[in-house]
Amino acid sequence: MKQLMLGNAAFARGAYEAGVTVAAAYPGTPSTEITENIAKYKEVYAEWSPNEKVALEVAIGASIAGARALCCMKHVGLNVAADPLFTASYTGVNGGLVIIVADDPGMHSSQNEQDSRFYARSAHVPMLEPADSDEAKEYVRRAFALSEQYDTPVIVRSNTRVSHSQGLVDIKDREDVPLKPYIKDIGKYVMMPGMARRRHVIVEQRMKDLKEAANSMDNNTVEYNDKSIGIITSGVVYNYVREALPDASVLKLGLIYPLPEKLIREFAQKVDKLYVVEELEPFFENLIKAMGIPVTGKEIFTVQGEYSANMIAERIGGKKIDVKNPGVLPQRPPVMCPGCPHRAVFYMLKKLGLTATGDIGCYTLGALPPHAGLDTCVCMGASIGNALGMEKARGKEFTRKLVAVIGDSTFFHSRSCPAPLYRYLHAIRVHFRASVLHID
Numbered sequence: 001m002k003q004l005m006l007g008n009a010a011f012a013r014g015a016y017e018a019g020v021t022v023a024a025a026y027p028g029t030p031s032t033e034i035t036e037n038i039a040k041y042k043e044v045y046a047e048w049s050p051n052e053k054v055a056l057e058v059a060i061g062a063s064i065a066g067a068r069a070l071c072c073m074k075h076v077g078l079n080v081a082a083d084p085l086f087t088a089s090y091t092g093v094n095g096g097l098v099i100i101v102a103d104d105p106g107m108h109s110s111q112n113e114q115d116s117r118f119y120a121r122s123a124h125v126p127m128l129e130p131a132d133s134d135e136a137k138e139y140v141r142r143a144f145a146l147s148e149q150y151d152t153p154v155i156v157r158s159n160t161r162v163s164h165s166q167g168l169v170d171i172k173d174r175e176d177v178p179l180k181p182y183i184k185d186i187g188k189y190v191m192m193p194g195m196a197r198r199r200h201v202i203v204e205q206r207m208k209d210l211k212e213a214a215n216s217m218d219n220n221t222v223e224y225n226d227k228s229i230g231i232i233t234s235g236v237v238y239n240y241v242r243e244a245l246p247d248a249s250v251l252k253l254g255l256i257y258p259l260p261e262k263l264i265r266e267f268a269q270k271v272d273k274l275y276v277v278e279e280l281e282p283f284f285e286n287l288i289k290a291m292g293i294p295v296t297g298k299e300i301f302t303v304q305g306e307y308s309a310n311m312i313a314e315r316i317g318g319k320k321i322d323v324k325n326p327g328v329l330p331q332r333p334p335v336m337c338p339g340c341p342h343r344a345v346f347y348m349l350k351k352l353g354l355t356a357t358g359d360i361g362c363y364t365l366g367a368l369p370p371h372a373g374l375d376t377c378v379c380m381g382a383s384i385g386n387a388l389g390m391e392k393a394r395g396k397e398f399t400r401k402l403v404a405v406i407g408d409s410t411f412f413h414s415r416s417c418p419a420p421l422y423r424y425l426h427a428i429r430v431h432f433r434a435s436v437l438h439i440d
């Protein structure tokens with residue numbers, strides 16, 4: 001049966017069909033709806049954890065205990081979850097463990113434009129990237145199979161367009177995946193130096209095996225057409241490439257780490273001019289150049305923002321799509337809702353002439369006119385540390401006019417307490433709503 005689905009609903013469906021029973025996440029656009037959707041399946045325990053690190057730890061625990069487990073976050077969340085990720089790569093899994101991470105090229109709702117593919121490379125774990133809703137569902141299913149086959153966490157990378165576009169999805173039944181037996185195994189799950197050294201050898205062999213297998217995985221597909229131009233691409237950008245250059249030959253990578261070196265060499269030999277078209281960093285490009293294969297990429301493409309079919313047609317020379325120019329629309333930056341309690345706080349901060357270190361949430365808008373009552377915003381939980389640093393740099397006198405502003409979710413995000421404690425603390429959360437913490 002086919003169903004029209006948001007990419008994020010399709011990711012959730014993929015996990016459901018793969019027999020997942022535990023899902024943990026911390027929200028963040030564009031990943032949030034994955035967990036909202038998986039929570040609707042009664043067979044799955046789903047929780048918002050206080051932060052991404054705890055979410056991944058919960059998923060790792062579930063996996064070690066024998067369940068298939070899912071963990072979701074936005075790209076910056078993977079920075080927070082990096083600590084457990086790098087060691088989970090060594091422990092491997094029992095039940096399959098899949099992490100979905102959603103990048104945000106163009107920063108529609110993020111504080112930076114980081115490229116999460118580098119995490120797959122440095123943590124030595126495989127990464128898949130779907131191009132649409134149907135693949136979103138299917139790749140999550142495959143990711144669970146890969147995870148158990150190669151004894152590794154698997155990352156599935158999304159981005160704003162894949163997560164927030166709708167497409168037809170081929171719905172299947174839920175697999176019956178029995179809970180695996182839990183076997184105590186300190187050599188595998190207690191990562192102290194003696195054990196970790198042995199596990200590292202296994203990790204390296206696993207990545208070699210995956211690299212070899214990548215050459216024949218059907219996630220990596222070659223479409224030979226006119227061989228004067230060959231494009232290597234992945235994810236949503238594949239759709240733009242097909243639209244701009246319908247006659248070009250294309251190697252579409254579905255497993256985006258490790259790369260299928262033999263397949264890439266074969267493709268490169270068969271085309272006259274090879275391009276890599278990838279949003280954000282020259283990740284494929286550098287790995288392919290390191291194979292000694294000449295390729296054109298970021299000489300003609302930017303590392304900033306989102307691509308489009310027309311941009312690709314302009315740079316490589318393809319079919320431009322006639323887009324009706326909507327004219328110049330007035331800029332409408334986001335503003336706090338009318339009557340938002342934050343408004344009064346920032347009104348006073350400005351009126352009192354205070355320096356206010358800020359954090360991430362609706363209240364970050366307090367930096368903009370007319371309030372203009374916020375001085376910094378770095379990452380979730382940074383305001384308190386920033387204020388302390390300012391005090392240490394400038395002394396007590398400066399601190400008399402210094403405040404740190406933080407929201408409740410952001411406050412707890414930095415505290416790393418497990419979900420049950422977080423729920424227990426719910427009673428006092430209300431006091432942090434629109435709260436201002438005076439550091440003095």
Ligand SMILES: Cc1ncc(C[n+]2csc(CCOP(=O)(O)OP(=O)(O)O)c2C)c(N)n1
Binds near residue numbers: 026080406411
């Ligand atoms: C590491 C990380 N995870 C998630 C996000 C996405 N995010 C930004 S602010 C926020 C919630 C903020 O809630 P709160 O602090 O309560 O402030 P409010 O917006 O409610 O005022 C989330 C989930 C992020 N920017 N960084």
Ligand code: SF4
Binds near residue numbers: 335339340342
């Ligand atoms: S906290 Fe955010 S959502 Fe709530 S009223 Fe203020 S601006 Fe609106």
